[in-house]
Amino acid sequence: MEPVFVFKHVRYQYNKDRAAALNGIDFEIPLRKKTAIVGPNGAGKSTLIFHMNGLYSCASGEVWFKGEQVSKANQSDLVRHVGVVFQDPDDQIISMTVRDDIAFGPTQLGLPAGEAFRKADESMELLHISHLAKLNPHELSFGQKKQVAIAGIVAMDPDVVILDEPMAFLDPAGQKRVQEIMNLLMAKGKTVIVATHNMQLVAEWADHVVVVKDGQCLGSLTPRELFCQHPHLLKEAHLELPLVLQLFSGLWEEQSGPMPVTMEEARAVLSRLLTNKTGTL
Numbered sequence: 001m002e003p004v005f006v007f008k009h010v011r012y013q014y015n016k017d018r019a020a021a022l023n024g025i026d027f028e029i030p031l032r033k034k035t036a037i038v039g040p041n042g043a044g045k046s047t048l049i050f051h052m053n054g055l056y057s058c059a060s061g062e063v064w065f066k067g068e069q070v071s072k073a074n075q076s077d078l079v080r081h082v083g084v085v086f087q088d089p090d091d092q093i094i095s096m097t098v099r100d101d102i103a104f105g106p107t108q109l110g111l112p113a114g115e116a117f118r119k120a121d122e123s124m125e126l127l128h129i130s131h132l133a134k135l136n137p138h139e140l141s142f143g144q145k146k147q148v149a150i151a152g153i154v155a156m157d158p159d160v161v162i163l164d165e166p167m168a169f170l171d172p173a174g175q176k177r178v179q180e181i182m183n184l185l186m187a188k189g190k191t192v193i194v195a196t197h198n199m200q201l202v203a204e205w206a207d208h209v210v211v212v213k214d215g216q217c218l219g220s221l222t223p224r225e226l227f228c229q230h231p232h233l234l235k236e237a238h239l240e241l242p243l244v245l246q247l248f249s250g251l252w253e254e255q256s257g258p259m260p261v262t263m264e265e266a267r268a269v270l271s272r273l274l275t276n277k278t279g280t281l
Helices: 045-052 075-080 098-108 113-126 142-154 172-187 199-205 223-229 232-236 243-248 263-278
Strands: 003-012 022-030 034-038 060-065 082-085 160-164 191-196 208-213 216-221
Touching (some): 003 045, 034 199, 098 142, 113 142, 142 172, 191 199, 199 223, 199 243, 216 223
Parallel strands (some): 022 216
């Protein structure tokens, strides 16, 4: 499995009076896969993100992007390839209209104004928010702002899109829409990475999970491996099983087959159990 990012013994410390935010961390993120980075507050998730988009340089160790080691010479170029959507969209919305805000990123990459606005229009159309183009983004709902922030990154056409806690503070409809956008980005050939505490999102969406705590990687594995074979890693990282696993864990017998992880798998299991009990389809 080809990696898009490789972290090798990476260490980073904000100041000498604090513990290292990254403490010799090692892991890989696969190319064009859906990866979730999970861990408690203070685990180092945000620091990892800032190393991925070139904002931070590791104090020691190596970060590799698509087979090339990140160095001072090429670090600033990462912004063209890696887009980050912050947890709070107000942290990255700066313009007075949605269209202007989405065009800002392409303009900063050096595109002429006409081309930047064409990219903005395409991004809005792709995300179905063209009707917001002339509105002041600061007057929108939180969910709409989140979509505007994502559209701003999409307009820059990066290879990798990273979303920090993408479902935070969103209602169910907003969460569904953001997940649809994440899947849309995958369909366009992007590598999508999320940092999250939402374990059911990990179960439903991710192909790959990186568990971090105290600036170290506790495990790099699939969601099913994490939840069914190594649930102790969740406990160590102060995280909980997804709701589906909380329901079935302790009740499941090995001979019953693989434990359901997603809602769809749980519905199939319950349907089978009800069918066996009643003798009807």
